[in-house]
Amino acid sequence: MRTISLLAMPGVQLLDVSGPMDVFAEASVQSGRTEYELQVVGIEAGPIRSSSGVRLLPDRIIMDEAEASDTVLVAGCPHAPDIRLTPEQHHWLRTSCLRAQRFGSVCSGAFILAAAGLLDGKRVTTHWALAENLAATYPAIHVDADALHVRDGPVRTAAGVTAGLDMALALVEEDLGRDIALKVAGQLVMFFKRPGGQLQFSRHGEAEPGGRSALQEVQRWVAANPGEDHSVTSLAQRTGLSARHFARIFQQEVGITPAAWVETARITAARNLLENGHRLPKQVAAECGFADADTLRRAFVRHVGVTPAEYRRRYL
Numbered sequence: 461m462r463t464i465s466l467l468a469m470p471g472v473q474l475l476d477v478s479g480p481m482d483v484f485a486e487a488s489v490q491s492g493r494t495e496y497e498l499q500v501v502g503i504e505a506g507p508i509r510s511s512s513g514v515r516l517l518p519d520r521i522i523m524d525e526a527e528a529s530d531t532v533l534v535a536g537c538p539h540a541p542d543i544r545l546t547p548e549q550h551h552w553l554r555t556s557c558l559r560a561q562r563f564g565s566v567c568s569g570a571f572i573l574a575a576a577g578l579l580d581g582k583r584v585t586t587h588w589a590l591a592e593n594l595a596a597t598y599p600a601i602h603v604d605a606d607a608l609h610v611r612d613g614p615v616r617t618a619a620g621v622t623a624g625l626d627m628a629l630a631l632v633e634e635d636l637g638r639d640i641a642l643k644v645a646g647q648l649v650m651f652f653k654r655p656g657g658q659l660q661f662s663r664h665g666e667a668e669p670g671g672r673s674a675l676q677e678v679q680r681w682v683a684a685n686p687g688e689d690h691s692v693t694s695l696a697q698r699t700g701l702s703a704r705h706f707a708r709i710f711q712q713e714v715g716i717t718p719a720a721w722v723e724t725a726r727i728t729a730a731r732n733l734l735e736n737g738h739r740l741p742k743q744v745a746a747e748c749g750f751a752d753a754d755t756l757r758r759a760f761v762r763h764v765g766v767t768p769a770e771y772r773r774r775y776l
Contacts, residue, residue, distance in 0.1 A: 461494055461495065461496065461497050462495060462496050462497070462530040462531065462635060463496070463497045463499070463527070463528075463529040463530050463531070464480075464481075464484055464496050464497070464498050464499070464529065464530065464531045464533070465499050465501050465526075465529040465531070465532050465533070465556070465560075466480065466481065466498075466499070466500055466501065466532075466533045466534075466535055467501045467502075467503075467522065467532070467533070467534045467535065467553070467569075467572075468500055468501065468502060468508050468510075468516060468518065468535045469503060469508075469535070469537050469540070469543060469572070470503070470508055470509060470537075471509065471510065471511050471537040471538060471539055472508060472510050472511065472516070472535050472536070472537045473510065473511050473512075473535065473536055473537055473538070473567065473621060474510040474511070474512050474514055474516075475621050475622065475624070476535035476536045476537075476566040476567050476569065476621060476624050477500060477510075477516065477535045479566075479621070479622065479624045479625040479628070480533065480566060480624045480625065480627070480628035481498050481500075481628075482625075482648065483625055483628035483629055483632060483644060483648065484496040484498055484628060484631075484632065485498065486644045486647055486648055487632045487635075487636055487640055487641075487644050489647075490640050490643040490644055490647065491636055491640050495635070495636060499519040499520060499529075500516055500517075500518045500519050501518055501519065501520055501521065501522055502516075502518030502520075502521050502522070503521065503522055503545070503549060504521060505521055511537060511538055522549060522552045522553070522556075523548070523549075523552060528556070528559040528560060529556065529559075529560050530560060530561050530562075531560055531561065531562050531563065531564075531631065532553075532556050532557050532560045532562075532563040532564075533563065533564055533565060533566060533569070533616075534553075534564075534565040534566070534569035534570075534572045534573055535565075535566050535567070535569050535624075536565065536566050536567030536568035536569040536570075536586075536587070536620075536621075537568060537569075538568070540567075540568035540569060540570075540571045540572055541568065541571045541590065541593060541594075541597070543571070543572060543575075544575075545572070545575070545576070550575070550576050553572070553573075553576050553578070554576050554577070554578060557573070557576075557578055558578075560614070561614065562614045562615070562616055562631075563578070563614060563615065563616070564615055564616030564617050564618070564627070565584075565586070565617050565618070566617075566618045566621075566623070566624035566627070567586060567587050567590075567618065567619065567620045567621055567623070567624065568586060568587060568590055570584055570585075570586040570590075570594060570617050571586075571590075571594060571597075573617075574594065574597070574598040574601060575598075578615075579598065579600075579601045579615065579617075580598075580600040580601065581600060581601075581602075582601060582602065582612045582613065582615045583602040583603075583604060583610055583612045584601055584602070584603060584604070584610055584612065584615065584617040585603065585604045585605070585606075585607040585608070585609065585610045585617050585618065585619050585658075586603065586617065586619060586620075587619055587620030587621075587658075588605055588606075588619065588620065588658045589620075591603050591604075591605035592605070605658075606658055606765055607619065607658070608623045608626050608627075608654055608658055609623055609626050609627035609630060611630070616630075616631065619658045620658065623658065625648070625650055626650075626651070626654055629641055629644060629645055629650070629652070632644055655766065655770065658765075669683075670713065670714045670715070671709070671710065671713030671714045672709075672713060674699045675699070675709070675710060675713060675714065677698075677699075678695050678698050678699055679714075679721065679725070681698065682695070682721075682722055682725050683725045683728070683729070686725055686726045686729040686730075686747070686748045686749050687746070687747050687748055687749045688749065690718075690722040690749065692706065692707050692718050692719070695718055695722075706718070722749075723759055723763075724763070726748045726749050726750065726759070727748075727759060727760060727763045727764070729747075729748045730744050730745075730748045730750075730756060730760065730768065731764070731771065733747060733748070734768055734771050734772040734775065735771075735772075735775045736775070737772060737775050737776045740772075741753050741756060741757065741767075741768040741769055741772065744756065744768060753768075756768055
């Protein structure tokens with residue numbers, strides 16, 4: 461029997477705990493015997509109040525003596541980047557993780573492992589909205605902002621919330637094989653391998669006006685009229701600048717080239733049209749200024765990680 465210990469901080473996101481635990485529990489049901497001993501670990505005695513207000517009663521607290529766990533996971537919470545464990549708590553976390561066969565995190569729990577120095581040199585993921593923060597705060601970590609879950613040596617990390625179920629299912633497949641994992645996925649009505657990455661859910665990187673007011677006016681016009689001609693020359697004419705000067709100050713103040721910003725604005729418009737489900741990709745391509753559906757598809761996959769047709773099906 462394998463022991464799964466899941467560390468839950470005050471303010472924990474409930475699904476980061478209950479989702480993976482239900483996957484492991486269902487694996488025992490499908491195999492016909494108890495495969496996992498599941499325990500929730502708190503940092504102090506008493507109930508753990510989750511971000512939704514629901515309270516969890518931990519099985520033990522981190523300083524309790526216990527046998528080594530096979531797997532140690534850290535659940536996420538909205539304020540995880542700001543959590544500061546005591547030196548004693550850090551020592552317990554490092555010791556527990558390094559004694560385990562594998563360890564990891566769900567969502568923003570990666571910040572807690574990173575602060576303990578447990579992710580240096582590793583490829584990891586976290587919620588798309590936190591990926592840049594994690595990479596900037598801990599530059600020794602290689603952050604994959606698109607992955608739903610990542611395996612690197614003994615480290616397992618999952619992106620936001622429901623991706624914790626995907627990671628737990630992958631752990632079940634590691635432990636008990638594909639057949640049991642398939643049965644668990646079927647019983648829980650979840651993808652065995654979810655298509656695409658988390659960029660399809662991300663709103664990060666959408667086109668937003670930046671720079672001086674004249675540039676912002678041009679950007680708002682592009683966003684409102686994505687199907688129009690948006691060459692550097694045409695955009696420069698709207699500001700009264702030469703094309704060369706416009707391109708130079710745009711990149712200086714906005715951080716990307718005008719062409720890159722226009723493509724991002726067109727992808728944002730395309731996502732909005734696809735989400736209402738009333739237009740086919742070829743219609744969206746025409747309305748958003750792409751030469752044809754294939755050009756839209758290539759750009760969409762670069763930005764979102766799935767094809768326009770796949771994205772549209774999510775909203776039908």
